Structure formats: structure tokens, C-alpha cells
Amino acid sequence: METRSSGAPGSSASPTYECPGTMWAPTSPPAGSSSLSQPTWKSSLSSSLACSEGFPHSFAARPRRLTQLELTPRPEPQLLRLRPSSLRTQDISHLLTSVFRNLFSAEVIGDDLSANLIKARGSDDERHEEFVDQLQQIRELYKQRLDEFEMLERHITQAQARAIAEEERVVSQVRVQDLESLVKLPPVKTVFRWCIDGELLQKHGLISPEDYYTDRVPFHSAPKGISVPGYLKMTFSCEQRSIPEKELNKKLEDSCRKKLAKLEDELDHTVDSVTWKSTPKAKQRTREPLKKASPSKNKNWMNHLRVPQRELDRLLLARMESRNQFLKTPRFFPPNTPHGGKSLVFPPEKPTWIGEFQRTEPEQSCADTPVFLAKPPIGFFTDYEIGPVYEMVIALQNTTTTSRYLRVLPPSTPYFALGLGMFPGKGGMVAPGMTCQYIVQFFPDCLGDFDDFILVETQSAHTLLIPLQARRPPPVLTLSPVLDCGYCLIGGVKMTKFICKNVGFSVGRFCIMPKTSWPPLSFKAIATAGFVEQPPFGILPSVFELAPGHAVLVEVLFFPKSLGKAEQTFIIVCDNCQIKELVTVGIGQLIALDLIYISGEKSQPDPGELTDLTAQHFIRFEPENLLSTARKQLVIRNATHVELAFHWQIMKPNLQPLMPGETYSMDSIKCHPDRETAFSIMPRKGVLSPHADHEFILSFSPHELRDFHSVLQMVLEEVPEPVSSEAENLGQASYPVDDVIVLEIEVKGSVEPFQVLLEPYALIIPGENYIGMNVKKAFKMWNNSKSPIRYLWGKISDCHVIEVEPCTGVIEPSEVEDFELNFTGGIPGPTSQDLLCEIEDSPSPVVLHIEAAFKGPALIVNVSALQFGLLRLGQKATNSIQIQNVSPLPATWCMKESPVCLQERPEDASPFDIEPSSGQLHPLGECRVDITLEALHCQRLQTVLELEVENGAWSYLPVYAEIQKPHVYLQSSQVEVRNLYLGVPTKMTITLINGTLLPTQFHWGKLLGDQADFCMVTVSPSHGLLGPSEECQFSLELTAHTQEELTHLALPCHVSGMNKPLVLGISGKPQGLQVAIAISESSDGSTEQWPGHPKELRLDFGSAVPLRTRVNRQLILTNRSPIQTPFSLKFEYFGSPQNSLSKKTSLPDMPPALLKTVRMRQHLAKREQLDFMESMLSHGKGAAFFPHICQGMLGPYQQLCVDITGCANMWGEYWDSLICTVGDLPPAVIPVHMAAVGCPISSLRTTSYAADQAQKEPAIRFGTQISGGDTVTRTLRLNNSSPCDIRLDWETYAPEDKEDRLVELLVFYGPPFPLRDAAGNELARPDTPEGSCLLWSPSPSSSSEFSQETDTLVEGSSSDSSGAAQKLVSVILQPHEGVPSDRLYSVSPKQVVIPAGGSSTIYISFTPLVLSPDILHKVECTGYALGFMSLDSQEEREIPGKRRRLQDFAVGPLRLDLHSYVRSARLSVDYSSSTEFRCQASDLIPQQPCSGVLSELVTTHHLKLTNTTEIPHHFRLRVSRPFSVSQDGASRVHRTPGPGQKQECEEEAASAGKQLVLRAQENMLVNVSFTLSLELLSYQKLPADQMLPGVDIQQSASGEREMVFTQNLLLEYTTQTTQVVPLRAVVAVPELQLSTSWVDFGTCFVSQQRVREVHLMNLSGCRSYWTVLMGQQEPAKAAVAFRVSPNSGLLEARSTNAPPTSTALQVFFTASHSELYESTVVVEGVLGEKSCTLRLRGQGSYDERYVTP
Helix, strand or coil, X not given: CCCCCCCCCCCCCCCCEEECCEEECCCCCCCCCCCCCCCCCCCCCCCCCCCCCCCCCCCCCCCCCCCCCCCCCCCCCCCCCCCCCCCCCCCCHHHHHHHHHHHCCCCCCCHHHHHHHHHCCCCCCXXXXXXXHHHHHHHHHHHHHHHHHHHHHHHHHHHHHHHHHHHHHHHHHHHHCCCCCCCCCCCCCCXXXXXXXXXXXXXXXXXXXXXXXXXXXXXXXXXXXXXXXHHHCCCHHHHHHCHHHHHHHHHHHHHHHHHHHHHHHHHHHHHXXXXXXXXXXXXXHHHHHHHHCCCCCCCHHHHCCCHHHHHHHHHHHHHHHHHCCCCCCHHHCXXXXXXXXXXXXXXXXXXXXXXXXXXXXXXXXXXXXXCEEEECCCEEECCCCCCCCEEEEEEEEECECCCECCEEECCCCCCEEECCCECCCHHHCECCCCEEEEEEEECCCCCCCEEEEEEEECCCCCCEEEEEEECCCCCCECCCCEEEEEEEECCCCEEEEEEEEECCCXXXXXXXXXXXXXXXXXXXXHCCCCCEEECCEEEECCEEEECCCCEEEEEEEECCCCCEEEEEEEEEEECCCCEEEEEEEEEEECCCEEEEEECCCCCCCCCCCCCECCCCEEEECCCECCCCCEEEEEEEEECCCCCEEEEEEEECCCECCCCCCCCCCHHHCCCCECCCCCEEEECCEEEECCCCEEEEEXXXXXXXXXXXXXXXXXXXXXXXXXXXXCCCCHHHCCCCEEEEEEEEEEEEECECCCCEEEECCEEEEEEEEECCCEEEEEEEEEECCCCCEEEEXXXXXCCCEEEEECCEEEECCCCEEEEEEEEECCCCEEEEEEEEEEECCCCCCEEEEEEEEEECXXXXXXXXXXXXXXXXXXXXXXXXXXXEECCCCCEEEEEEECHHHHHHCCCCCCCEEEECCEEEECCCCEEEEEEEEECCCCCEEEEEEEEEECCCCCEEEEEEEEEECCCEEECCCEEEECCCECCCCEEEEEEEEECCCCCEEEEECCCEECCHHHEEEEEXXXXXXXXXXXXXXXXXEEEECCCCCEEEEEEEEEECCCCCCEEEEEEECCECCCEEEEEEEECCEEEEECCCCHHHCCEECCCCEECCCCEEEEEEEEECCCCCEEEEEEECCCECCHHHCCXXXXXXXXXXXXXXXXXXXXXXXXXXXXXXXHHHHHHCCCEEEEECCCEEEECCCCEEEEEEEEEECCCEEEEEEEEEEEXXXXXXXXXXXXXXXXXXXXXXXXXXXXXXXXCCCCCEEEEEEECCCCCEEEEEEEEECCCCCEEEEEEEEEECCCCCCCEEEEEEECCCCCEECCCCCEECCCCCCCCCEECCCCCCCCCEEEEEECCCCCCCCCCCHHHCCEEEEEEEEEECCEEECCCCXXXXXXXXXXXXXXXXXXXXXXXXXCCCCCCCCCEEEEEEEEEEEECCCHHHHEECCCEECCCHHHCCCEEEEEEEEEECCCCEEECCCCCEEEEEHHHHCCCCHXXXXXXXXXXXXXXXXXXXXXXXXXXXXXXXXXEEEECCCCXXXXXXXXXXXXXXXHHHHHHHHCCEEECCCCEEEEEEEEEEEHHHHHHHHCCHHHCCCCEEEEECCCCCEEEEEEEEEEEEECCCCEEEEEEEEEEEECCEEECCCEEEEEEEECCCEEEEEEEEXXXXXXXXXXXXXXXXXXXXXXXXXXXXXXXXXXXXXXXXXXXXXXXXXXXXXXXXXXXXXXXXXXXXXXXXXXCEEEEEEEEEECCHHHCCC
16 A cells, blocks of 8 residues: 555656755645655855754744755644633633634733743742743743854854954965965865864754864874975075075074964864863873974985975875776676776766865775675575476676676575576686576485575675575464373263364375384384274274365274373374374263362261161251251252263161171161152252252251161262273273262251240239239241141239230241230239140140239329528428329328337427428329428437328438527648748738638737737738638738748737637748759750759750751749849850841841742741841851840749750760859859761752751752663752861761671771872871871761871860871771772763862763663662761860760761663654655556556655653664665655666665754654565465565465565664664465356367357556567467457456456467367566466368358
């Protein structure tokens, strides 16, 4: 199928236009249009740039006017507008754009709108923020492209200016040396290629000077010296004659030498200024050998010609000699060389011109040009037999323009022979285009395959090899190598049939024999007409013959004699000496049945119970009622793989008591059928499937009231008996069969009586019922028996009346009946009764248990208790109550005080008067009772009144009364004032309590005592009324004007009704000023200090404080006295300026609405913290402490919390003192300590801080790299935020996780990281002896240090550095994480010093590893680099008593995690355009067949390659004929043959081998072409075994025939990996067929013409151009008897689902004599289709009866 445009029929594929200096490659037009898109230009460097939008690496460029090739571009289609980022917008332009497409144009986001959107960021809508971020990225990318274009244009302009200036300077210098000569100076060479950066142009897709300069770049520049033109130099004779001019020339040469040296220096400076790295290296390589050259000792030659002049003269002599040389014989040189002849197959390429420069492509190697071509290229023999000799001719053609010699080496095997060569001329030389022939003979000794070759040696570098092959298609059988007969019972016979068909292309004779008989002495001795036996198998037939397509039925008999798998091997032998093994397999089995499942519970016989003697299983049924049925499910498994027929029989059991160890005899076994059994089983007979489970239902239906006992037997029918192993063949064995009992099941069942159930089984009547009333209760009776029951209920009527309704009836099986119980109580109290129910034919009745309780009348009182309240002594009180009868019965009652309460009190008579005290109440009636109490004694009265009821429950009424007189007292008679301070009023609370329920008056008096004059007391309130049992709180305010202890003070209180006043005693000790200091470290608690104990306080900010992190502590000042006092706080050394907190951060210049956003507020808060910390640490000491309140007033009882902030920007341990002064108290000195940890060096800007830990360094990611690629380097700037210069020593590590390596031990002699110079040499420390290292105290780190000290460590408080000891050997123990490795990652420089507050740059490199080809996924490469920190200044390391800083391994290093991926090169292939080609062979026939058949037809498809990675890929495209590949151009079909077509194919082959580059995230269109030629169509005539690889012939059932070509397109990457893209081409070839193959005209009269019509049909979907060839006529006469018309024509292709196209051929017969005429007509096609033969026959006669009217 051709690949055509989707437009109008007249439109064709887009062509490719080429012009000198310019390449124009338009893209494919859109669907439905024929116009071309905007072109892409690529011009020379001197012209201005013009890049289109379709160019993948293009940027904004100035437009350029197009001349004849310019086309009017179509308007671009309107892009679909994206959905708005805000959900609340009312913009619907995206909907209009998606519906109307090009009809609606949306507003473009311009510069102003995008700038406003970016400035107005800060919205709460996340979708809008994401949209603005993407818009900002697009704007930045657009600006970047504009900057790149301006940079590139500026660079080209500067390069042109430098080149022009340099050329003018050289010309001016040469003119100086002209010496007034009239000779015109030659032009100088341009230096533009040295002023332009070619790599920069190639990077942006432009033409570089390397593209149009063919000469190689010189390895070194010209040596400096005087360069004088040859026409200005003097000859030898002239120098001999003019001595004065020689001296003049020396002076001139000196001046010229100076000017030329200056010119070369300027030229070098100009060339070096361009960013071209190869020039300095070339100059360096040039000057080194010049320096080594030593001057010659003999300087006489310097008086003669100079070296440049001598070389020029020699060149002129060589040119003169070349004019006298004769042409050399071209046959002695390889073809396509300067002196050799040209090749007739591969003509040399002509150079192409680009502008003013000639561009030469790399020519094909001369060694690859063939000299001779073999026809045919392969010597092939087929359809051969043993005995005859076969010959064929191989021709060798000279493909060059000169005569050549050759030498042919004969085959090496004895089956092929080579005859003498036949040459076109004498002497064994072959002229251009002529051929020589060799005869190859083939002598087969069997029907196998043969291979050999012939070597042809010529002047070409490669020897021509002609393969020789002999192939005869062998017969192919469909018989499986393993014949599985399946399963069979031992003693039985099973026959299995197999179909054996010959699907090959030749006839074969076969013989089957046992493997033990191979190899046979004679095939006649083992070939039998019957079975081939090899027990336990037999095969029939043993000898057979199969033609192609024929089949035979092979029968295999299996008669197993033993258990298990049987296997025998037979040999099937073909007449072409090929053998094949046949393995017969079968499995012999015995009968095996298992009872695997019985439903219900497992049954076991009881001890001593008689069971059947031969039964294997025992089943017992549960007791059943009469006329009921019970079922059980049985599952029996057939463990064999053979079908088994069976039936069941029920027998009586054989019961016989046996002693332990005694066996039964077979005589005692009797077989009697059980006729009265109650058991049955379904199904009773059937067939057991192979290796399957079968279900059976066992039923038990008793009909008598007795026990049943039977045995069920399973009988298998026609089971074969084992065959004797003495029988040797099938005829000697007999196969008897018989029925066999294989399973016996013993079953038992019994009958049980009726089962009756009452629901509920007992009736309990809840509550208490009144006597004389009837109570009804319902219940049910269940019949759980298998038969109906008849019942009769009894009756009770002694003291209670009990009866049931209905009293008699019948209940069916499994049914229930409802009953009602009537119960009438006679006496009160609980009762229990049993009611009987008689069941017919049941030995025992059914009992219903009944329980109930009855009661009499009930009286209630309307109050729960009788309260008389508070009574004064002698007072009387009366209360009334109501008594109510709540029962429907009359009640008689009586009320009085309980005799028990009277006995508890020492009183004889009751103080209560009850009216009335007794009476009788009607049902539901009531009455009123008055109760009077007289108060005779002061007491708390608690008694009970009893209400007695006849035949009912009694009631009890509690009575309460309180009889009192007045009583008041103080809660505490003595008060001690604890918090009493001098001159400060102190308040406290006193309580006065009324001990009775009577109200009482009171008032307070004056203070009494010896010290009453020095104190002042005020009580509030001073007088009032105390309520019943009231506790009154009084406020007592005492002011002491002395510090003596207060004693003997009394305050009286007068109470009415009491004889004596109450007295309150007052005491206390006045105190002075008291202040407490506490330090709060956390919320868990605090440490306090009282005055006089300064050593207990310690202000510790922690031992692991992260750098640049605020740590807050609280200093709590508590005034424990009501005295106001001043205070002040001050740090001794690390104090920060007091204005640190007062500095305010200036607000940024932005709208107020934006300042209120959450993100902006967080940003301002972080910025404020940054300014505060920088202000604290401005003194540069590395740490600072700041009290938020440095001085103030401490109020009475005030607790003031002062926040103290500590922070550090340098690691180390810091000590200081906080001086706290409070009032007149002595100052308190609080020691301060803080240990800061962390790394002050970071690659991030210190604008944000973590609250709990230091900020982690981000991982350095190198992305994904190509395996084996170049080293990638990242630049990292490290910022030092500390006030110290820090030295970093870098080490790179590879992670390693091994269980056997947990820790690592490091030993250092001297300092671990000494100072080194730029060359890496170790330097002496300025403040310590060489080779020594300071020993620091252990720190909380991950490593432990042990050092052997050479001097004694002296402890003291001295501040100088003499207190530090020196160590020689350092031993470091640290956890194992990785191993040092520079294979993947490396850091340079290894040692770097980062200044305080500054930054330094390091370079991190990654070298991708090389992956094996079988790894397709990307491989992760991880590592990390550790920067160990050191301080070179002793003062920065330690100030005694103030700070101390560790270094090297004692400090956590700066860790940089390194991460990257390595993957193999691979591109994504888009198969949307299809890699399958479909065409017809008739495409080679033009519209006018008379013009001839095309030699080739090229069809091209697009293949899109996409680089989905972030890495550019370098690759080459490889493909074999008939496919080809090229990079540029659109889909096209070439039809015109000629040199242009060959040249284009060669260009495509050259482009296929050229290295291509596909950038990251870009794609490339590759043109894949398929070339259809007559040579390819000739392959359809080859047999299947001779078909070339990748070629297949397919023919459908309708007769259509297709040739399928398959190849692989290889993408070979520079990393030695290959990617395969399958290609497939389907070519429809014509298939001709005649309606008949024989035409007989019969007997015809002489000279009379007869006509017969024959139809020629085309069965394929391809046109056919056919012609008719007449064969030899018999007898051969001058007159032609047969004639066909027409003799040629064109048959159209067959349409889909249509009959074949046909044409009528008329065959004419004219007999000239009375004899028999025979001839043959052959119809052939020009496209290599299979020819059709038509045989003709006719008889001539002179008899007139054959004359047709």
C-alpha cells in the first residue's frame, strides 16, 4: 500500500528542494491542505541569521527576505485556551475557544498583563499561584532566548570585525616589504575561522567554519621569523655579484623581522581572545619541539638559499617533472583510485559547491570497491538423487573500466568440483564488462545437505566468496515424539490411535523398530507386516510410505503387566538416513476406591458390640421414630484413572464373637440378602469416572419398633485379572474378567419413643396477686416426635383452683399447640404446684410446674417522714397525715409509737397524742390523723410510729424533732499572723460560729494587752446578727510598728444570751525585705536560690545548641515581701548591646494588603529574628547573651520573669557570669554556660532558621547521565556565617552497609588534617610545633579520641596556650558508614579556607560509570562528601575560662549528599506512521507500458524518534537492503530510474552511517524507505529452502500472493548499545491462471480455421503485464498451425471481495496437412510471476465430412 497525502487526489507528498548554499526543508502540510508550512533556512556565517519557528534549537531572529522560494504562510490555527486559574472568574473564553476553534481569537497575555500578574502575587488561591509561576517561567525562558540571540549576533559581528582588521594588518605589513615593486600582491588567507567560535555556532544549530573548510587544522602555528615573498628574494648569482646590496638586505631583514614578530604577537592575542581552546594547545605543541632543536654547527649553507625559498624551488621542479611523466597502467591499481580505473558499479562522487567553497564528502574506501561480480551469487543445487552428477555455470563479470586478472580457488570438499575457466580472450584476462565462466560439478552420495564455497582472488582488498549449497527438502512428520497411551488396569488392553501426516515437500519411506534393534543388520529382517512389539507396547504398522500431504493411522497397544509407569523407545528410520526416536508411555494401575467422606458424626462400635467380620466401615444412625427417614451423604473416590462400572447389594451381617487375636474362617462367611432391611442407597448402579469423587445418599426408614443391622457391598463389574508375565507377545496372552466386591459398609439404626416439650417448661407468675382473683397464663406444647401424640391435662382444686384449656387433643409431628392456664388463689403467700398431662402410649406423663404469690389489703401514708423542726424547750407542735387504702379489699388498722423506741429513751409514756389511733377503711378509701408533740427535754428526738393492718403489710412513719437553747463560739481562739512585715497592713480571716439553730446578736470590743499601743487592729464587721448554725467570716487587719515578737494581745467579742464574752488571742513576728532568684530551664521545673547561696544557681543554655538558633531561658525574680525594690542584670563578657531589641525591621515597599498575608507575616517575622540575632552577634565573639530586661523596679510580692536569649554563630563551648543586683541585697553572680554545635558553613543563604536543629544541606543532584559519558561538574558556593576563618578538608565516600563492619578505627601520626600548599605539600603550623596537634577534651560527638601524650598535662587557670598538651598519635573510633572513594565523585580543591563572613567556591565532579548492555533501567549512584573543619588561629580555638572550640574529627563535618542516576541510551520510537510498507509489484509498470518497466520504486515513511530523557543522545542508523534510512525529507515515492536515483540512494546510505545527535526532550523525523525492484520480485521463484533471510512468500486461500520482507532498523549509540526497530514490507505480486490447461481441436478439415476461447485470470490484487510465447510445434512445419490472439495485454488487479479479473484468449488452429499437430503456449508476466502453460492439439484431415458450415 502506497503512502499518500490525506488531501485531494491531485496532491502528492511534499518534495525536498536543494539549492547552493541554502537548504530548504519544509515540514509536512496539515491534513486537508496542499500548502507548505513556513520553511527553515540555514545559511552561511557571513549572512544574517534567519530561523523559523519549526527549528528545534531556534531563538528569536530578525526576518529575512525570501526570493523565489518564499511562499505565503497560512495563518496558524488558534491554540486552545487553558482553563482560568481562578475558580471564581467569569471568563468563558476557554469554552468559546474549544467550541469555535479558529473562529474565536482570545486576548494574548502581553508584557504588561504578565508583569502585573507576577507583581500582584500572594493570593490564597493555590491554582492562581501555580498559573503565575508557570507564566513567570515562560517569561524568563523567552528573555533567555532573546539574550542568546543577541549574544550570538554580537559574537559574529565582532568576529567579522576582527577578521577584517587582521587581514588589513597583514596586507599592510606585506606592502611594507614590497620595496616599490610593481608586482601585484596576492590576496591573503582569511582568519575568520580562527576568530569565530565553531562550537558555539554548532550548539545553536548554525553552520560553522568546520562545515565548509576541508583542510585539516594545523597542529602548530608557523614559527616566528622573516617571511619574504619569493619574488623579492635574491638568487645565488645575484648575491655573489652585489655585495653592498647584501648588507642592505640584512638591515631590511632585521627591520622586517621586528615588525613581523610584533604582527604575530598581535595575531596571537587576537586569536587567543576568541573562546577557542585548541589554539593555545597547538601553539604549545609547536614551540616545544622548536626549543629542543639544536642549531647546526656548519653555518656555510646560510649564505645560500633560505629554507622557504628552497622548498618553493623544489616544488616548482616537481611540477616540471610531473609534466614529463607518462600515464601509468590502470590495471595495476585498485579501482576508484587516482591512477586506477573507475568502477562501473560505484562511480566516484562529484564534489558539491556551497557558496564560494568546495565541499568534499568523505569518499568510499578504495578497498571496498568490487572488481568482479558473480552471477549467480550463490551456487545452489536441489532435487538431487544419489548417482547422477549435477552441473551449473558461474559467471564472473569485470565491473571496472580496465582489464583485470583473477584467480579462482576450487572447493575443499569432495562433493563439489570446479572445471577449467572459459575466458572471452586469450591470456586469462577479462575485459571491462566481460565475463568468464566456470563449471561447478556436484556428486551427492546421500540425500543430505552439503555446503562449500569458492574463493576468487582479485586486485581488491577483499576476496570474493561464492557459497555452494545443496539442499533437498526432507519429509516432515506430524507424529509427536512421545506417544502417551494413558492409564490401563493391569491385565487389560488399551489401544490408542495417532495420526501421522507428511507435511514436507518430498516422499519418504519409514520403518519403525525397537531401539534395541538399532542399527539393524538388514531392514528386511526387522520389517514385519504386523505389530512391532516391545512389551508392554505394540505399534502397527511398522513399515509405511507417505507422499507430501498424505497421512497414516498409527495404532499403539498397551497391555500392562505391572504397577507403575511403563516406557519404551522405538526408532523410526527414513530413507534419507534420518532417524527419530518415538517414546511410548503408559501407566498400569490397580483398582483403588476410598470412602473419603461420611456426613454427620463419626460412628464407632461400642465396646463389646458385635460387628460384621468383613466390613471396612461402620455407620450408625441416630435413633428415629417410626415412619421417619434419616439420610447420610457418602463420598467415594475413584483413585484410579480408569472408568469402573459398579452396583450395590444389601446383605445380612456375619456376626461372630472372636477372642482377642482370633481370626475368622472363610467357612463362617455367609452371603444372605437382607430382604427386611430399613436401609437404601442411591444411585444403586452406574460408572465411576476416572480419578473423581462420587456422591451417594444412604437412607434409613424404620417401620418397626426395633433395631436394624445390615451390610452394603459395592461390586465392580468386569474387572480384568492379572496376566502371566510368561506371555511374550500379544497372541499368547488371555484377558479374563470378573465382578469384584471392593467396598463393604456396615450400617445400624434404632427406634426411639415420642419426644414432647413444654414451652416454657415451668410457669412462674410474676408479682403478687390479690387473693380471690383469677390469673391467666399462656404456654405451648411441642411434638418433636416422628408421629402424632394424644394428650389429656389434669385439674387441682384444694386450696387453690388450677385448670388448663383445652384439656385434651392431638398434636401432629413437629407441630405445636397453644394452651391457657387459669389460677385462682385462696390464701395469701407464695405457692408451688405440679400439673400432670397424660400422653397416650407413653410410660410417663408430662409435668408442668407452676409458682405464684398472693397478697391481702395495703395502706399507705401520704408523707415519708414527720418533721417537727426546731422547738424551744416547753413548746407544743401538731402535724396531720393522710392514710389511704390502695387495694380493692377493706382494711382494719391501728397506729402507735414503737415500743422499741420507748425502751431506748428513759421515758415511761410516749410524748405523742394520736387522734384517731385506729379504725377501718373501705376499698380505695382514706382518713386524716392528727399527731401532737410536747417538748419537755433538750434533745434531738428520733422515733417511729407503727401502722398495723389486719391480713396486710404494716407501715412505719419516722418522726424527727430538735429541742435546743442559744450557744455561740470561735472556730479558733488563737491567731498567729505569719506574713507580717514592718509597717505593712496584714489581713487575715477569723470565723464566729452559731452552735444552735437560734439567731443571736454580737459586737467586738477594743484590743487588750501590753503591746496594744504598738499595734492597730480593725475587725469588719464589728457587730451584727448570727443566723441559725451560721459561720460568719470576719476580716482582721493588723499593722505592726515594731519588729519585736507580738504576744499577750487579746480581742473580746460580746454575745447576747451568754454570760461571758468570747476572747481572741493574737501573736506574730514582723519580717523585713526578702527576694528569691530562680532560673527556669524548661517547663519541667526551675532552680531557685535564696540570698546567701550563690553556688546553687547555674544558667545553662544546653550542651548541644544549634548554630544561629535562639535559645531562651528565664530568670525569675520573686519579691517574697510587700516591699518595692530596684534590680539590674549584666553579663560580664558575652553581653550584647542593649539596643539589640529596640531595632525594628523596616517594612518592604509593597501594598498593605500584601503585608497582611500569612506568608508575608511569616517572612517578616523571620526577617525580624535575623536582624535581632545579627545585632546580638555584632561584637564578633561567636556567642552572645542578651537579657530582655536589664533593670527595673520589683513590686511587692511581684514575680518578674526576665527572658534571657543566647545564640551563637560559631561552634564551641562558652562560659560567662551574670551579675544580678537587687536593692540593698549583696549582688548575686550566676555562672553561664552554653555549648554550640553545628556547622556555620552552608551552601544556602541564612535567611531562615530551624527551631530545634540546624538546617540540613540539600543533596547535590547530577540528574540522569548516559552510561560512560563525560564527567559532569557542579559549582557550589559555600558561605561562612561565623566570625572565624574556617579551613575545610574534603573527603568523598561511597556508602557501604555491611553487618560485619560496624565501626572503623583510624590512626593518625601528627595532625589528621595538616596545612598544605597549592601543590599538596604539608606546611608547619604557625602556632604549634611541626607535626603536632592540640589535644582537646572529649566532646559529645560520634567519635572517641585516645592520644598518647608526650608531656604531662598540667591543669590550671592560666590563660596562655602552655596548658595544652601535644599529641603524636591520634586514634579515632567512629561508626562505619562508607568507604573513601573517588571513582564516582570528587571535590576540588581538597583543602579550602572560607573567610569569616565570606564565601568560597568548590567544584564537585561526577564520572558516570559504564553499565553492561543487559541493564535497561537506570542505576542509582549515591555518595557523600565530608568537609572536616579546622581553625588555624590559637586565639580562635580557645580563650581560657571563656570559650573553647574543637576541630577535625571532634567536630561534626559538613556533609554533602551526592546523588545521580546512570542509564543506557534509548530513544522512544513513535509507530503512529507505521513501520509497515504495503505496495504492489505493478507499481513498477508505468501508466504507459510501452515506455518500459521501472527498475526500482522507493516508498518512504516517517519514523519519529523522541528523546524523553534530559540527556542528548549520539547514535547512528543502520539498516540492510531493501530498506534504507535518511534524516531529511518527507514521505515520497520515487518512480523514475536513473543516475539521480542511485545518487540519492547513496546519499541516504551515507546519511544512515552519519552520527546523529538528538537533544534532550526533542524529537527527530527519520525517513525509512523501501526499495522495490525487479531483483526482489525474482526471489518469488526460489524454493522455500533457498529463500533469502527476511523474505517470505504468503498465499491466501483466494489465490492472492504476497512477498513479505522483514528487517531491523538498528540505532547504534556511541555508548556501544543498540536499539532495534522492526521493519516490514508487504508486496502484492500477480498470480495468473488459465481456465484450462489443455485445448483439443479434434479432427479438422485441412486449411479450415478453427477457433477456441480460453480465459486468462488474475487472482491477485496486483496488475499483471502479460505476453504469450508459442512453443515448438510438432511436427515442425513451415506453416504455423496454432495462433493466439491477443498475444499480450494488461490485466487489472482483483478488487476486494470480487471475482478475479480475466480476459479472453482466442486460439486459432489451421491444419495444412493430414496429420496430428501438437504445441505448447506459455503465458508469462514481466514481473516474475509464475508462467501458465496451455497444451494444444489438433488433427488435420482431407475428409470433407469435417468441413464446418
